[in-house]
Amino acid sequence: MTATPATQTRTMTMVAAINDALALALERDPAVHIFGEDVGVMGGVFRATDGLQARFGAERVFDTPLAEAGIIGMGIGMGLAGLRPIAEIQFAGFLYPALDQVLSHLGRYRHRTRSRYHVPMVVRAPYGGGVHTPEQHADSPEAILAHTPGVKVVIPSTPRDAKGLLLAATEDPDPVFFFEAIKLYRSVKEEVPEEYYTVPLGKARVVMEGDDVTVIAYGGMVEVAQKAADAARAHGIGVEVLDLRTLVPLDTATILESVAKTGRVIIVTEAPRTNGFHSEISATIAEEAIESLQAPIVRVTGFDAPYPPFTSIEDVYRPNPVRVAKAIRQVMAY
Amino acid sequence: MTATPATQTRTMTMVAAINDALALALERDPAVHIFGEDVGVMGGVFRATDGLQARFGAERVFDTPLAEAGIIGMGIGMGLAGLRPIAEIQFAGFLYPALDQVLSHLGRYRHRTRSRYHVPMVVRAPYGGGVHTPEQHADSPEAILAHTPGVKVVIPSTPRDAKGLLLAATEDPDPVFFFEAIKLYRSVKEEVPEEYYTVPLGKARVVMEGDDVTVIAYGGMVEVAQKAADAARAHGIGVEVLDLRTLVPLDTATILESVAKTGRVIIVTEAPRTNGFHSEISATIAEEAIESLQAPIVRVTGFDAPYPPFTSIEDVYRPNPVRVAKAIRQVMAY
């Protein structure tokens, strides 16, 4: 990324880093407009847009009526007409009413108009579980978007990445979905450069290096993978943890490089099991690197059931370090 | 299936078999109601409901206003209240406006009400390309539904299966998506039993047996796989072709049995490549049968681009026997 060690940094949570990125984007490009439900006066239910309306005005940062198809559809029109819309969907599960605009149009404009039009829109949405949200507030719909031609999918796992990836997304000429793990909003803090910088889309991050097993994750599952990796390391198992950062474009090169080295792969996501993005990663490896595989590709995922609205057992749904550690032992013992 | 060799048969196209199944369902169960856009007087744009309103009346078979969320939402309410709704969505791509009702509710009722309520709804929709339909009329969204907990996904490839699977779907107590390959509606004819019979959901069909390669497909891609298999057989390659019939529940057992025998797998779908259902099948094999694999698992699929609205090149998008044959040579040469 363009940030140099010399630059000023500040300790930020992920939500603070996102707020910082949005402010810099509004400062830098007058075409940037931010809108959604409760993003204005209130600053968003998670405070991601806190203070932005006061600072940049109600024309640049504004509340919309309560209708997601309207939000995304309007954003498409704004993008077609030369603005840089940044829409907030209050929770990823509330993207569903807008999926017609997304699947039928958002990703198709450049293609159907042969690049006469394109939609430089960013759609931000908190996703995932682990914080006892109400029913339908903990969904992880990234696989649906990854299967939609013409849209990019970004999911950060650290404040530093969140800021740089979000700024890269706002510079991108094409639609980008930016999913933010609710669990990470305030639980992680780190030193984040205060200046404007971007982290390129399409480059995975090697979180920790290891020779025995590759654990692939993104967003809220990266810390889970790390904890399991630390435990395994204590038993002398070298675990390489990859943070994909972006699902589309997918950094296949980094994945294959690691698999060539370890020959053992575990993929961790909290989405429902059948046809989640974990399956795409596994299929890519099974097609490109079969000869280096020394064990089955194990998927540690959510279940083929809705994320439970029953608080006392919801944590059972999300993959945890114990399950990942078990998978590590399994592939090592194979 | 319950059909005995003794029973009367009639030569039917797939659309005729579907029409026949719908008539039998309406006859057998007064709770069955059929509705959608243009399904009444007109009998559907593909004539799947031809003559049903005239025969069963405008209360049982009726046109709705033009709104898919309304159609599915209303169907959910009808199902909750004890009817057996069969909704037609005019083209699978027009399910998108209804995805909120599907993802937020249709698959969740039994779970959220701990079986107090359930929704025995069937949603029929023509899908796929190959017949020069207008923009957005050739989508294959089955992967989105397969990733949605609580709904089943059925895709027939023959008239005989279409009738039996549709009748099984209407008997099923839970929501079933029934996708019908437009390409097959009238292109294939076969002898179909006239009586009422069901083909159980969750059982794949071995279309042809072979020892060297397993080619897995469903719906409109089964005939493509067969043509390629015939060609390969001419060169002495034994190809086993599996028709999944249902994606959810997935018949993993039959898949693994075949893979254990052949050790080589090709999966064919016409959906966009990234995170299509082909990836789920591949990931399942990579997790369950890695030791029997003698070659990479090859996916022959659509592209990471929208299905082209440009007639003269649209056939390039869909997998064809040549591409599948090439994949067969590739895994055999591996």
Place this chain on the structure above:
Amino acid sequence: MSKTKAPKTAPTPSSDEPFQLITPEGTVSQPERLPDVPTRLKLYRLMRRARHFDERAWVLYRTGRMGVFPPYGGMEASQVGTAAALTHADWLFPTYRDTGAALTYGLPLEQTIAYWRTSPHGWAMPQHLKILPFYIPIATQYPQAVGAALAEKRQGTRNVAMAYIGDGGSSEGDFHEALNFAGALNAPCVFILQNNGWAISVPTRTQTRATNLSLRAQGYGIPGVRVDGNDVLATYQVTLEAVNRARNGEGPTLIETVTYRVKPHTVADDPSRYRSDADTAGWDAKDPVRRLRTHLLSEGHLTEKEDAEITREIEAEFEAALQVADRFPEPTPAEIVDHVFAEPTPQLVRQRAQLLAEEQA
């Protein structure tokens, strides 16, 4: 498809002035249309009961004995007056805001408490009722209510379906599709639109340029009524008329109850971030419970002593239910994969086994 005959009772041309039966001061404006005294007393008790639940929920939340709860205190007339017009043969589709309506319809107290504790016991609705768990996604209940109503019609009953929505929810496409379907199919549906002035932090004037949401009914050729949402006698009266129209095959009605969210969006919300006391000023004076109480006391239908007795009974009933709710067993981990399909798929069978194995370990 089914020809929709025009409604026999002409659509009430919905005026901007909400229909009202008693003023905030408790004086009667239209004596001839007042429900009889027993009904008034019943509605009063139901409002007191609803208010008590709302108040106790706050206290229990603070002591960790209740989950995050969306209060409705101040909106009792809007919820009780409407839900009281139903029988248990009718359908109720409530949103997260409508605990008061659910209690009025007949959802048992202990189960309502269990729901807000996110215990599965709060989600398995009783067999003898036709009520769905509170809807969290906005507006999706509206088209579903149309389906339930149509099913009753097809089955030849006179039962109706009632669904609630908020001013914010009325901006969603499902609101529009539902009203149009109900009109086109002449479904026996009653749509309650509770205009409480806010959608979390968004005031109704930002939500829409319209100042009278009941006018939307005209766009579907169905009756639209605007009623004082803090006057339980008025909400009960107009809802009863709408329910009867529906039972008589005259189709759906949209009822806008004009009320106010005096409380925060949820017990975890801090309204000072987006509104001032000036915004909420005046609404306490319109309190629906006090309004009816003043009326009943002044007309001599209720004595202070009887009122105190009602208080005692309501408190006792709640505490008893709370104890029942406290005894509901916790769900087991494997339950997260139960109740997905009547017959679990091989995949789910395996996932359940994995969860049981984890429990053993």
Place this chain on the structure above:
Amino acid sequence: MSKTKAPKTAPTPSSDEPFQLITPEGTVSQPERLPDVPTRLKLYRLMRRARHFDERAWVLYRTGRMGVFPPYGGMEASQVGTAAALTHADWLFPTYRDTGAALTYGLPLEQTIAYWRTSPHGWAMPQHLKILPFYIPIATQYPQAVGAALAEKRQGTRNVAMAYIGDGGSSEGDFHEALNFAGALNAPCVFILQNNGWAISVPTRTQTRATNLSLRAQGYGIPGVRVDGNDVLATYQVTLEAVNRARNGEGPTLIETVTYRVKPHTVADDPSRYRSDADTAGWDAKDPVRRLRTHLLSEGHLTEKEDAEITREIEAEFEAALQVADRFPEPTPAEIVDHVFAEPTPQLVRQRAQLLAEEQA
């Protein structure tokens, strides 16, 4: 967010009787509101031109020189009168039915032909226009038009966005959300609702119980106008007023053009499956082109000779464009993966290489 000031010009209370300037017989009802003669002649020529395209498309379809085409013959006044009120600085969001509107706005003939031949040359809209390729999914263009309109407003222009929809399309949730957004955000948007009586096989009376769709505007606090969709002078007049309101910052307008789909849904449709000649009877007499022609001839603004000259020019223009369109090269297979992203992903680069390899083979 942006306060929405009430419209300066009071919303025309939309009556059930469509606004009309000339009767089907061609006699003038409101002389004072007639556009000037040059405008009337311009509109006449544009309608003739639109009609000619529609007629030629049929012939070309039968000989395999045109793809499946949704005809609009008989709806020219609804499309030409509305689109003629725009400049090229304004946005046009047409549906598959609105070829007549697109031609009027300025979409080149050869490109329009190319679109209906499903050639990519028909989809890459000219840089100097702000028109989108015809919308196939129903209603999605409406919220998008609001966004384009809002963008113009934010950029400080006086440009507007116009979007078309049908009677069937007005049942979709996007219709509702768009009108409400436009009102709430005071977007300079003009919504044209062409009520042509049919949604494929579904008549408007089955589509909705409402008999006046322009009334829906009231539900959003915006002006709604009902106009004779076969009277091009009337559609032009009311659209011009709506466009000017939008330019002046007074916000959106909904215009219902009452017309009729005398033709099949598409050239491949067989209406005899769902409607009889009785249904369509009477509408030929209301033909918009003949109506204006009668008026212009009887008032002496047009001679038979001039009319014949117009015919010659229009035919010549079309044939010339057809020849240009015939010369558009066919796309190459690899183009199916082009134009997905500005910078193709590694996956797309690979897929393109695969396609090129296949071409070689």
